[in-house]
Amino acid sequence: MRARFLSTLLGLTLTGLLGRPVQAQQSAAVPVTDAVPRPCGTDQAMREALGAGYESWWQNYRAQLQQISARRLPPGSPPVGPRLIVPVVVHIIHTNGSDNIGDDQVYDAIRILNEVFNETDPDTAQVIPYFKPRIGNTNIEFRMARLDPNGNCTTGITRHFSNLTNSAGENVKNLPDARWVPQRYMNIWVVENIASGAAGYSYLPCGVGPNMEGIVILNDYFGSIGRAPNSQYNRKSFPHEVGHYLGLPHTWGRTNTPGTAANCQDDDGISDTPNTVGYSFNCDLNAPSCPGDPDPLSNVQNIMDYAGCPAMFTQGQAAVMNGGIVSAFACRTSLGLQQNLTLAGVADGQNVGPCAPIAFLTAVGGSSGETVQRLCAGDSARFRAEAYNVIPGSPVQFRWRFPGGVPATSTLQEPTVTYPTPGLYNVVLYASNTIGTDSVVQTGYVKVQNTAAGLTTPIVETFDDPTFPLNASDPLKNWEVTRPSGNTTWEYTNVAAAQGTGSVRLRLRNTAADTDYDLISPNIVITNTLQRPYLYFKRAYSQRTTTNADRLTISYSLNCGVTWITRGASSIRSAAQLSTANPSGSVYVPTPAQWRQDSIILSTGIVPAGTHVMVRFRMSSDLGNVIYLDDIRIGSRITGLGDDALVQASALTIYPNPSDGEALVRLSTGRVAGTATVRIYDAAGRLLGQPWRVSGTPTDGGHEVSLRAVAGRTLAAGVYVVELTTADGARQTQRALVY
Numbered sequence: 173m174r175a176r177f178l179s180t181l182l183g184l185t186l187t188g189l190l191g192r193p194v195q196a197q198q199s200a201a202v203p204v205t206d207a208v209p210r211p212c213g214t215d216q217a218m219r220e221a222l223g224a225g226y227e228s229w230w231q232n233y234r235a236q237l238q239q240i241s242a243r244r245l246p247p248g249s250p251p252v253g254p255r256l257i258v259p260v261v262v263h264i265i266h267t268n269g270s271d272n273i274g275d276d277q278v279y280d281a282i283r284i285l286n287e288v289f290n291e292t293d294p295d296t297a298q299v300i301p302y303f304k305p306r307i308g309n310t311n312i313e314f315r316m317a318r319l320d321p322n323g324n325c326t327t328g329i330t331r332h333f334s335n336l337t338n339s340a341g342e343n344v345k346n347l348p349d350a351r352w353v354p355q356r357y358m359n360i361w362v363v364e365n366i367a368s369g370a371a372g373y374s375y376l377p378c379g380v381g382p383n384m385e386g387i388v389i390l391n392d393y394f395g396s397i398g399r400a401p402n403s404q405y406n407r408k409s410f411p412h413e414v415g416h417y418l419g420l421p422h423t424w425g426r427t428n429t430p431g432t433a434a435n436c437q438d439d440d441g442i443s444d445t446p447n448t449v450g451y452s453f454n455c456d457l458n459a460p461s462c463p464g465d466p467d468p469l470s471n472v473q474n475i476m477d478y479a480g481c482p483a484m485f486t487q488g489q490a491a492v493m494n495g496g497i498v499s500a501f502a503c504r505t506s507l508g509l510q511q512n513l514t515l516a517g518v519a520d521g522q523n524v525g526p527c528a529p530i531a532f533l534t535a536v537g538g539s540s541g542e543t544v545q546r547l548c549a550g551d552s553a554r555f556r557a558e559a560y561n562v563i564p565g566s567p568v569q570f571r572w573r574f575p576g577g578v579p580a581t582s583t584l585q586e587p588t589v590t591y592p593t594p595g596l597y598n599v600v601l602y603a604s605n606t607i608g609t610d611s612v613v614q615t616g617y618v619k620v621q622n623t624a625a626g627l628t629t630p631i632v633e634t635f636d637d638p639t640f641p642l643n644a645s646d647p648l649k650n651w652e653v654t655r656p657s658g659n660t661t662w663e664y665t666n667v668a669a670a671q672g673t674g675s676v677r678l679r680l681r682n683t684a685a686d687t688d689y690d691l692i693s694p695n696i697v698i699t700n701t702l703q704r705p706y707l708y709f710k711r712a713y714s715q716r717t718t719t720n721a722d723r724l725t726i727s728y729s730l731n732c733g734v735t736w737i738t739r740g741a742s743s744i745r746s747a748a749q750l751s752t753a754n755p756s757g758s759v760y761v762p763t764p765a766q767w768r769q770d771s772i773i774l775s776t777g778i779v780p781a782g783t784h785v786m787v788r789f790r791m792s793s794d795l796g797n798v799i800y801l802d803d804i805r806i807g808s809r810i811t812g813l814g815d816d817a818l819v820q821a822s823a824l825t826i827y828p829n830p831s832d833g834e835a836l837v838r839l840s841t842g843r844v845a846g847t848a849t850v851r852i853y854d855a856a857g858r859l860l861g862q863p864w865r866v867s868g869t870p871t872d873g874g875h876e877v878s879l880r881a882v883a884g885r886t887l888a889a890g891v892y893v894v895e896l897t898t899a900d901g902a903r904q905t906q907r908a909l910v911y
Contacts, residue, residue, distance in 0.1 A: 211371065213369075216373070217368075241491050251491055256494060256498070261320075265347070273362065286314055317518060318524040321352050329561070336684070345359075345388075354503075376421065382503065404481060421476070430451055444488040455473075528607040529568050530610050533614060546733030547619070572584075598618075621732040625695070626649055636674045651693060657684040675801060691790075698779055698806065702778070706771045707805075707806055709802070709804045718755050724744070725789075728787050745770070760798045824838075826908050829908055835910075837876065850877070851894075855892070860885070889910055889911050
């Protein structure tokens with residue numbers, strides 16, 4: 173009850189390819205009006221991998237496609253021979269949040285894939301009459317692997333915790349155990365974001381080395397349930413990438429730019445796909461083919477196009493994919509061999525049986541994606557047990573141990589546990605079935621905070637203790653740092669300090685790109701009632717290059733870190749806003765003059781004594797230079813510790829000063845009678861914006877407005893003059909520094 177009350181009180185005061193699809197209509201163009209979607213990244217990946225040799229490779233490859241597709245016999249039938257089977261392994265790269273998609277979404281994606289490749293997909297009913305006779309059946313079946321490369325039982329789904337899911341590409345293929353033998357399995361990596369901006373990509377057969385083979389795809393373009401919307405376009409995004417993996421280019425040829433006239437000078441090398449410029453966003457079923465092609469229409473419903481109504485492969489495309497596995501593509505032929513199918517556990521009649529479970533636990537809600545669960549003493553957390561590597565419907569039993577928790581044990585899948593005493597606690601989960609038992613121990617997973625102890629205002633932290641992030645004298649004052657990759661994270665240093673003898677720094681050039689590094693305070697107890705409290709800190713930072721896009725986000729928590737509040741754009745600092753020195757390729761060490769004080773407002777009202785708050789500094793890395801932080805404090809707008817602009821007893825006050833342009837101009841009512849006018853001038857004496865005029869007595873004892881509001885624009889870095897003129901003609905000026 174206490175946590176809920178404080179949260180309420182302080183909440184008032186501490187305030188894939190190309191577009192979502194449209195259903196194909198057998199008439200004119202159907203516009204797509206949803207947000208701009210992501211492209212396929214196959215062409216870009218091939219060009220980057222092959223470099224200057226790409227054009228020569230493409231000409232040879234297209235000639236090979238022409239030979240394969242011309243051999244299809246008889247027309248209108250599936251490729252001859254027994255059904256080909258392809259073993260599949262799906263590697264889910266996640267950070268314990270919703271990106272850790274369920275097994276059901278994986279099975280759904282494979283179901284759709286098999287329907288598309290075997291002409292049982294319901295969307296083929298929408299194919300216009302002109303192209304219905306060309307719908308291709310590949311005679312290929314995709315089966316989830318049942319034996320891993322070491323012969324162990326598997327469901328063909330692996331899970332890997334890694335922040336690389338947020339900037340995926342070739343990097344995820346090198347995670348431990350996340351790439352199975354490429355000659356035996358079709359590897360699929362399901363991720364949250366691809367660094368190139370693509371929805372998915374694969375390499376065309378045999379153009380790159382075996383360790384690069386496979387498909388990388390976003391989790392919301394994979395299947396039709398869970399994270400993926402049930403739309404025709406999303407359903408076909410994964411089959412599109414598998415088409416590339418098995419040999420198909422885009423229908424217009426070797427580029428990623430559909431709709432350009434130059435595409436008519438190229439084609440995909442497949443005999444029964446009309447030469448086309450390619451289409452995206454719209455689904456114009458009357459779209460013409462390129463001049464000179466014997467077909468009058470483009471096959472816009474082709475899965476290898478970008479139009480919004482994908483529904484079919486052609487028979488020529490089916491022949492290429494089937495023939496590539498049979499004999500044409502040397503790097504694919506081992507997939508369908510009987511010996512390989514047996515090693516992967518997917519051969520016809522092979523019975524692998526159920527597998528022992530793999531136990532997995534996480535917290536539910538709050539900071540469930542974090543490696544540490546933070547609570548206030550006396551509060552509760554809800555946990556969830558999962559058992560991976562089991563066939564759907566297979567019964568699993570769970571057993572929990574919660575040292576320090578109430579209850580201390582449970583057999584529920586989602587138990588709720590209360591922690592009455594501050595401390596750091598482990599959580600243990602056992603998952604069992606008739607085959608075996610697996611256990612997982614999360615060491616120090618639950619951090620229970622003492623709300624009445626920790627750092628206290630007015631002075632919070634000057635980072636003079638070399639044992640950082642630990643506190644040598646009081647563990648309740650320990651800071652927390654995250655290590656999302658490698659050993660680089662926030663660290664103590666004595667090479668530079670704004671206050672005292674030390675500071676903390678993050679050497680961004682040694683971090684992983686597109687990865688967040690957190691610096692989290694212990695509870696900070698506000699000892700005196702504060703009006704309009706601010707968080708103050710000093711920083712020094714240098715970009716490595718002018719294009720570095722490092723970003724600092726400041727958040728605070730009112731419930732011991734269960735949830736975090738970020739006060740909009742004013743709590744986010746770009747690399748340019750953070751910079752206190754010129755970009756440098758050498759390791760940055762600031763001079764005393766290069767430290768800047770920064771601040772964000774935590775409340776527009778009054779915060780009572782005894783309130784506790786935690787602060788999180790999250791640095792998102794773009795491999796810049798080094799950032800330093802020091803002298804972190806919380807103070808009132810009037811008694812703002814060390815901020816001279818806040819303690820001036822004058823009619824005109826600017827705070828904080830210096831600022832990023834969001835500083836407030838305050839007129840104290842007791843010193844301003846009648847009407848007053850405020851103007852802002854730049855360094856050249858030019859008036860900015862419109863004068864701000866106030867009169868009367870405000871309810872809170874003063875009038876306030878932001879510098880930006882008076883100037884009527886976002887202020888560039890520089891010096892500005894703020895002028896106050898009172899009703900009796902008296903004038904007062906102050907300088908405002910914007911960094």
